[in-house]
Amino acid sequence: MNDKRAIKILADLIAIDSANDHESRVADYLTTLFKDYPVKIERLTYAPDRDNLIITMGNQGPLLGFSGHEDVVAAGDLNNWQSPPFTATIKDGNLYGRGASDMKSGLAAMVVAMLDLLEKGQELPGRIRLLASVGEETGEYGAAQLVKAGYADDLDGLVVGEPSHFNVEVTHKGVIDYYVTSKGKCVHSSIPEQGKNAIMPLIAFAQKVQAIMDRHDQKDPVLGSFTHVISQIEGGDQINSVPDHAWLAGNIRTTPIYSNDQIYQELEQLVVELNAQGAELELKYSFPEVSLPSQANTKLALLAQEVVINELGRPCELAAGTGATDSSEYVLAGDFPIIILGPAAGETDHQPNEFIALADYLAGCKLYQALALRFWREYQ
Ligand SMILES: [Zn+2]
The missing domain is CATH 3.40.630.10 (Zn peptidases)
Structure with a gap:
């Protein structure tokens, strides 16, 4: 041609x-x-x-x-x-x-x-x-x-x-974008014992997930490190209400050393654990992709x-x-x-x-x- x-x-x-x-x-x-x-x-x-x-x-x-x-x-x-x-x-x-x-x-x-x-x-x-x-x-x-x-x-x-x-x-690398939402019950902040604070379990999740992801410290010879960043967090409506909703988002870049399936399992396990302790967390992914x-x-x-x-x-x-x-x-x-x-x-x-x-x-x-x-x- x-x-x-x-x-x-x-x-x-x-x-x-x-x-x-x-x-x-x-x-x-x-x-x-x-x-x-x-x-x-x-x-x-x-x-x-x-x-x-x-x-x-x-x-x-x-x-x-x-x-x-x-x-x-x-x-x-x-x-x-x-x-x-x-x-x-x-x-x-x-x-x-x-x-x-x-x-x-x-x-x-x-x-x-x-x-x-x-x-x-x-x-x-x-x-x-x-x-x-x-x-x-x-x-x-x-x-x-x-x-x-x-x-x-x-x-x-x-x-x-x-x-x-x-x-x-x-x-x-692969990528896993995840979102965790937390549900609570809104009441006046002067009677917090009657409500359920959605922010606190989310903070627990954030701290624990960071520790779990930090364990993936083995480097790929070409791609380098596995990375994890909690990149967004939001919750509550106003200062004198117990928040009934909160959410966070995280971005993970995987390497072939750690499969996406392994990471999904770890994230899901943590949610199950916290929910067993009374949290109401829900985990979602947005078009995750595996590494090559x-x-x-x-x-x-x-x-x-x-x-x-x-x-x-x-x-x-x-x-x-x-x-x-x-x-x-x-x-x-x-x-x-x-x-x-x-x-x-x-x-x-x-x-x-x-x-x-x-x-x-x-x-x-x-x-x-x-x-x-x-x-x-x-x-x-
Ligand atoms: Zn293209």
């Missing part, structure tokens, strides 16, 4: 406003690109106008997954943009628009790589499955749904096309690094990622290598005037195709 058409595909994707919604419009567009080829196109609906899209090509051989999300974050204050966020604007070799880096360029580059291989019209030695997800930016629930429906079960490897500056990200154990020794990571260095002529390190990508869901699907690898420019993800250097985007198109060919050979 010529560069002009590859750039048009990216520009068309950016013109679709899929900020935290309307991913079906991205799915519709991608479907039209593949309509003349012998591929299997499937959809998995999350909500109205929010479809995950699955495109599988090839008839035999190793199956490489390409993961990309269809949504983008909101544009924010339009006054901070020098060009309209949902119009691709090319200036000085860069393409500007919401999602230019995170990650419509990664998604488009994967699609271009697939179309390029299909255009050759030859029998391929392997298969590719594009997993285009909804809701990555607001909880990775599209990928969770794809995993649940079995679309990752038969993968032999997976590349998540998030912006990585062409480094191969092979590990990242190091993939540094997998064949996929090493050959991806080799392809970036040899085919793109760029430096490439096996690095730690920031986490919170669809990889946290796919790692639950089974035993196949996962890497995060995609084009990125600057540090403009989620910011106004997000952009990608066209040279980086086009290198991404080339990269994914070369990687698929290498993968098929190595994983036969």
